[in-house]
Amino acid sequence: MIGPFLSIIVFLVFVFIAFVAFVGYKMVRPPRLIEEWTPKDLGFDYEDVTFETEDGLKLSGWWIDNGSDKTIIPLHGYTASRWYSLYMRPTIEFLLREGYNVLAFDFRAHGKSEGKYTTVGDRELLDVRAAVEWLKKTHPEKAGKIGLTGFSMGAMVTIRSLAEIEEVCCGVADSPPMDLDRTGARGLKYFANLPEWLYLFVKPFTKLFSGGKEIHPIEYADRVKKPLLLIAGEKDPLVKVEEVREFYERNGKINPNVELWITDAPHVRTLKLHPEEWKAKVGEFLRKWVG
Template sequence: MGWLTVIALLAFLFLAFVAFVSYKMVKPPRLIEDWTPKEFGHDYEDVTIETRDGLKLSGWWIDNGSDKTVIPLHGYTSSRWYSLYMKPTVEFLLKEGYNVLVFDFRAHGRSGGKYTTVSDKELTDVLSAIDWLKKEHPDKAEKIGLIGFSMGAMVTIRALAEDERTCCGVADSPPMDLDKTGARGLRYFANLPEWLYTFVKPFTKLFSGGREIHPIEYADRVRKPLLIIAGEKDPLVKVEEVRAFYERNKRINPNVELWVTDATHVRTLKFHPEEWKAKVGEFLRKWMA
């Protein structure tokens, strides 16, 4: 076997490995658990939300007798069932008196869709959920707030900029530069070197059909109340990246707040639950009133 053949074989094996990693990244495992809002003493309705691009999302509608609804948005590889932050967030919102509409993003949980685009087409999911809410329960949607975690936080920022029906949002651990977070994610999720992301990225776009989304680009567009939560020990999102968004956004948005904690990624609620609930509760009461 000549050297050229060996090099060609190694190149093929490398590209095959990169393609495999890319495929696994855009097709995350589906997290499904068995708890329901009945654990909190609330009846709920299983709902199917048809997206503007024809997918079917699975979710819960929990009518809490209010004219205000909050939509919690989960992160990449998670779902509405994630006990780390989704379950306590749903419980918290119900105790605060809000209606809750919670669903699984495409390619997550029980929702349709083969691939995640990590905040590109997921915006369509959120806008479609708001469409559903406005059509099915218009009297329950006088005010609509969002609480997003990680990928859901990215979508929260985008929705505040692009949909007039949202009134305010909380973005917990939002990646600001998806290239940087994606590279760190290879190490965090798969224990692979960050430099591999340069080769993985084109394949993820090829498989998913998604566009690159960098929330930092929305810093000049969000003019609604926004609470951003960042953790100093976050291995995926650096505080300085979040702070750069905050400093840029506050030039046009007097109602943006930044809360920096000592937590890791999306774990402020876990490590500082009472502080998180107090801070987020105060923010929502102020802007959902």
């Protein structure tokens, strides 16, 4: 009896490990969102561009020269791309109507960019650094001031960039995860309808496959000293308002130019639900700090 019982236990353990490994693999290999529209559909000429990260990946994007010396780089979230209609398309159009140049690109392992795995905020910092370096090298006259507008994962990278990339002058972080463990666990339920406790077992496999480090933006609350607008939604199932407020209060001790805007929206949906308020708030912030 002991032999068959142990065999069953071993088999079930094997199945469980195989399952969580598969989930971990799928989490760092997001589907690629590619659509047909381009900035031309918004009424703006553009250029398809590629630039290379310091770890050797070629990233794909659009350069939209709007005749300004100020450029905004919008940063999409996990599983999205520059084509994402929920917030990237309206953000790109808004920024162009405001008169800024726009450099929009796909993070590694998203859209048309190279890369097998996302690291959800770790090596994506290299992607932003590569975009900034490309802008400085190819269009130095357009890089007088460089701002960021990021959503979810892109908001995480926005916060990191303010601390680690000198050329970035300010940033908007919409729905930024502050603790990747908490958001990752909630994400299992949100994206895959799996129990949150499973993340404890999935997490080692996400790190194994992607090679990325854990990034918790709350740790940057004591480092960011540049203008930052945080946007948090009370109905967000992934990022709790209290977590964003903790960052805001900590950062406010060293950063007089951090702002917090709390809305009633779900994750990254303030722009969709309150487009005029979002544009007014973000527009005012960018005009103040980018010009």
